[in-house]
Amino acid sequence: MKQDFPNLQNDAIIKAAKGEKVDRIPVWAMRQAGRYLPEFKEVRAKHDFFTVCRTPELACEVTLQPLKRFDLDAAIIFSDILVIPQALGMEVQMVPGKGPTFPEPLQTPKDISKLNHKPDVHKELGYVFDALTLTRKTLNGKVPLIGFSGAPWTLMAYMVEGGSSSTFSKPRSWLYKHSEESKELLNILTGTIIKYLVGQVVAGAQLLQLFESHAGVLNQEMFNKYSLPYLKRIVDEVKKNLIEADIEPVPMIVFAKDAYYAIEDLAQTKYDVIGLDWTVDPVQAREIAKKYGKSLQGNFDPANLYDTQENIEGAVKKMIDKFGTKSYIANLGHGMYPDMSPDHLKAFIDAVHNYPVGDT
Template identity: 35%
Template sequence: MSESLFLNACYKRNKDRPPIWFMRQAGRYLPEYRKLRSKYSFLEMVHTPDLACEVTLQPITRFGFDAAILYSDILVITEVFNLYFDFIEGKGPQLRDYHLSITEIAKTVSNEPVIETLSYVYDAISLLKSSLGNRPLIGFSGSPFTVACYLIEKQSSKTFSSVKSLIESDPSLFHSILQALTEVTITHLSNQIKAGVNAVQIFDTWGSMLTDDDYHTFSFDYIYQIVQAVQSFNVPIIIYSKDTANKLPSLIKLNTNVISVDWNSSLDVLQQQYPMMAWQGNLNPHTLLESLPAALEETKMICETMKNSPGFIFNLGHGILPKTPLEHVDAIVNYVKQL
């Protein structure tokens, strides 16, 4: 694994072309994924190690990405507390026990967790290690705040009004939920590493809804606990935080190896301001979907900006969109690989 472009870039020692992988690279834009999805539900695929392994490998087989990311979901850790999400087509995740109050959810989350609930995740990782050879595998989790948002709202939301209300009305209750999720996340990421992943990424998808002060209190502090605990395993840690260009001074203080940014951030400016960091990003997935010439032009600009960086990983600024044409993905991968 010492010759991995991806791992070398994570540690800022890459002397070759930038590595490339895409968030959600295993997903609905792939016909082979849709074929499998027609036979099994999303949760069946996540919960069945053989299927999760197969789906994880699909984009590697088709495009030859430089890293694989485990096919799973940030919300599986709620199963530790006997809280289950259903994934409804066109609507996203929805808490199965939708009738539960926030207080009842908090009490449930505070129960002693049994991490063996997630053994299917670690079994999938073990299967993948024998199939991936020298290609690195990325494990992941959501940030405690992001997972808590889904628990409190009981589904995805555009306003997160229940979360904002809880922050105002009962911050101590919210902190108890966040701390419980933090402890489970540490164990979950640790178990993924023990099972064989070569790096981990923390998705702080909804941190952008917080003010700077609240971000530090309700998101940063808990991610920091996770990073501190997981660093002892000596694998690269990536933090992805969407729409948080204004919070980068805080993200730097997390002491992760890599920060993954969206298209609202300028990689040129970032590497000048924070030369100690490795960076991941940041092609707009909407550009990749809509226009191959525009996507190629944006890719060229990004790669030209970062051409002298030993710590750059080419990626999207968010997950690949389901209707993205395969030829667009193929062209971008080929361009980066030919640098």
């Protein structure tokens, strides 16, 4: 069922995603709603992390917190990529000082049989849809609302490892020891993600971002086998399903962190925007993006926000000089860190907006 939403007042990020002319470069920041904001810490002092995710009013409140402080060009719904494993029947805890933890990870391929292979996304993840709808209406057209999901390999990595890791050796071992079972799990995740993303657009999301956060632990051959095919299937089927439902497909962003080798392959998919981490050379990425008519997003080093505000402004100028102003969304190369100063994020945002667009 189509929703009746307020008219959009600032569509710069949507225009940039489509390669259209903008009056100023749009900017948002991954994890812009989060632990670096005092007001977010106040909410978390009263509520468990996943309680915030599962309570539409709280998710809406924290989604809008950074927009009250900063001149951002988009909101991104407050949620977590690990709501998908939860929908499949796994328990996930957010442990202070440790991060996401699975008390009972998938230890052998036989454990795949314990999962709910085809969950009802409206039943299991309806709270995300409700949060999106409430937030979209509360925004009142101020800026677009971004929805998101984790990508299959990244979710599998957490589900098998049982939490975060520098190597993700357990799930990587599955790819070599249990190739077919790994593909089975990736297909289960892919099918759920497709339904989840389509549901997000129906609920109010105006752009979508897919986070392949742990792409970088795979070499190119393994990425091409266990990540890329599923990323392609997701964008193909999400857009196809929306068209069949008589809903205009929204721009889709893919962010495969540390997978510098995959930019050209990703540019040949139906994703509108390729997100880049801070290790990627903007000039080389732009050459590839131009070839395939894609927009780029990124890639300011988050650690650069520890520098002085004056130096941040200079670094932003250097970055945009390399990217150019067309078909470009400014962002960090990864998310905000908990100990960062909100004032320094403001300096980043303002520096982006102060960069002259001109007629190019």
